[in-house]
Amino acid sequence: MRIGIVCYPTYGGSGVVATELGKALAEKGHEVHFITYSQPVRLETYSENLFYHEVHVPDYPLFDFLPYELALTSKLVDVIRFEELELLHVHYAIPHAYAAFMAKQILGSTGIKLPVVTTLHGTDITLVGKNPSYKPAVTFSINQSDIVTSVSESLKRDTLEFFDIHKEIEVIPNFIDLSLYRGLDTTGIRQRFAKDGEYLLAHISNFRKVKRVGDVIKVFNRVLKEKPAKLLMIGDGPEREAAEKQCRELGICDQVFYLGKTKAVEKLLAVSDLFILPSETESFGLAALEAMAAGVPVISSNTGGLPEVVESGKVGFMAPVGEVDQMAKHALTVLKDDETLRRFKNAAYGHAENFSMDAILPKYEALYLKALAHA
Numbered sequence: 001m002r003i004g005i006v007c008y009p010t011y012g013g014s015g016v017v018a019t020e021l022g023k024a025l026a027e028k029g030h031e032v033h034f035i036t037y038s039q040p041v042r043l044e045t046y047s048e049n050l051f052y053h054e055v056h057v058p059d060y061p062l063f064d065f066l067p068y069e070l071a072l073t074s075k076l077v078d079v080i081r082f083e084e085l086e087l088l089h090v091h092y093a094i095p096h097a098y099a100a101f102m103a104k105q106i107l108g109s110t111g112i113k114l115p116v117v118t119t120l121h122g123t124d125i126t127l128v129g130k131n132p133s134y135k136p137a138v139t140f141s142i143n144q145s146d147i148v149t150s151v152s153e154s155l156k157r158d159t160l161e162f163f164d165i166h167k168e169i170e171v172i173p174n175f176i177d178l179s180l181y182r183g184l185d186t187t188g189i190r191q192r193f194a195k196d197g198e199y200l201l202a203h204i205s206n207f208r209k210v211k212r213v214g215d216v217i218k219v220f221n222r223v224l225k226e227k228p229a230k231l232l233m234i235g236d237g238p239e240r241e242a243a244e245k246q247c248r249e250l251g252i253c254d255q256v257f258y259l260g261k262t263k264a265v266e267k268l269l270a271v272s273d274l275f276i277l278p279s280e281t282e283s284f285g286l287a288a289l290e291a292m293a294a295g296v297p298v299i300s301s302n303t304g305g306l307p308e309v310v311e312s313g314k315v316g317f318m319a320p321v322g323e324v325d326q327m328a329k330h331a332l333t334v335l336k337d338d339e340t341l342r343r344f345k346n347a348a349y350g351h352a353e354n355f356s357m358d359a360i361l362p363k364y365e366a367l368y369l370k371a372l373a374h375a
């Protein structure tokens with residue numbers, strides 16, 4: 001198939017899922033064209049089946065706001081026509097589903113059919129999409145998509161609750177390429193952060209409010225009172241400064257490493273003992289799955305789609321949002337002794353296999369065929 005993929009190219013779950021999906025499809029022989037405003041961060045590999053088309057938004061003194069949807073729509077029309085794409089898969093409804101609808105209309109006026117698959121990822125529904133400024137356009141464009149998928153049952157429920165949707169929503173969970181976590185050379189990495197006998201905890205996110213990074217620090221600080229440990233804070237975003245300040249106030253700066261948007265995520269996870277994800281809301285929690293793929297147990301909040309990912313008591317534990325005492329208690333249960341930690345680590349890795357790329361990719365391919373058949 002010749003497939004167009006639209007996504008956010010930056011760090012963030014939806015862009016990662018879209019890019020890994022595109023790469024896997026290309027490996028299976030499909031021709032995949034990414035259309036977005038900059039090269040997706042995970043699209044560094046070369047494949048003869050992978051293409052990238054950059055959307056440029058020309059500025060003009062009249063524009064207080066650059067019309068990205070318009071430029072994206074025009075680019076879609078151009079690429080789809082010229083490359084003879086058969087299908088468009090857009091990730092994150094805002095504004096991609098809307099641009100896809102417009103492109104479909106324009107192409108339709110010249111007799112070109114374009115099936116559109118929209119994947120809902122989370123904040124496009126739970127935080128941003130239901131804002132009245134966007135809601136009518138989001139509702140409309142979801143309903144106009146030929147196929148709609150969501151990354152968890154929880155997100156599907158939220159979508160049906162917040163929007164007037166009369167389209168079937170297929171749930172296809174996030175997935176992971178387990179091969180990325182095998183045979184890694186991690187020589188010296190753990191020693192760089194933790195001494196012998198110290199536990200290594202980790203958190204990865206875009207440090208937005210929804211991630212509750214302050215709770216990560218609180219949980220870690222409680223763990224520190226019982227066990228020698230270090231914390232890796234991976235990623236960057238608006239809440240980083242506040243989290244750094246929190247560490248200073250608690251006097252634990254020497255125990256916490258802020259590593260920013262490093263690309264060595266798999267290696268850092270591979271040397272970690274425990275992952276903390278106390279989010280306010282999380283439609284799936286790809287970061288938790290990445291941790292498990294590296295054999296790292298997870299302590300998370302029990303919000304949104306996380307209960308579909310984190311098998312509490314087996315691969316880690318969940319606690320209600322904000323319950324940092326409970327989370328710390330759970331963390332100490334996992335870190336109780338070497339044998340317990342090993343059991344949780346093995347279970348985490350085993351559970352990640354349920355979300356392997358091999359298991360999930362055929363589901364998308366089947367949906368594409370369905371979309372093509374109905375076009």
Ligand code: GMT
Pocket residue numbers: 011012013014015017092120121122123126151174206208210281282283284285286287
């Ligand atoms: O977590 C974020 O803020 C990034 C966001 C995104 O759209 O890139 O992630 C969402 O999509 C991911 C991939 O489907 C999910 O794994 C995340 O749970 C979801 N984030 C939230 O719901 C907050």
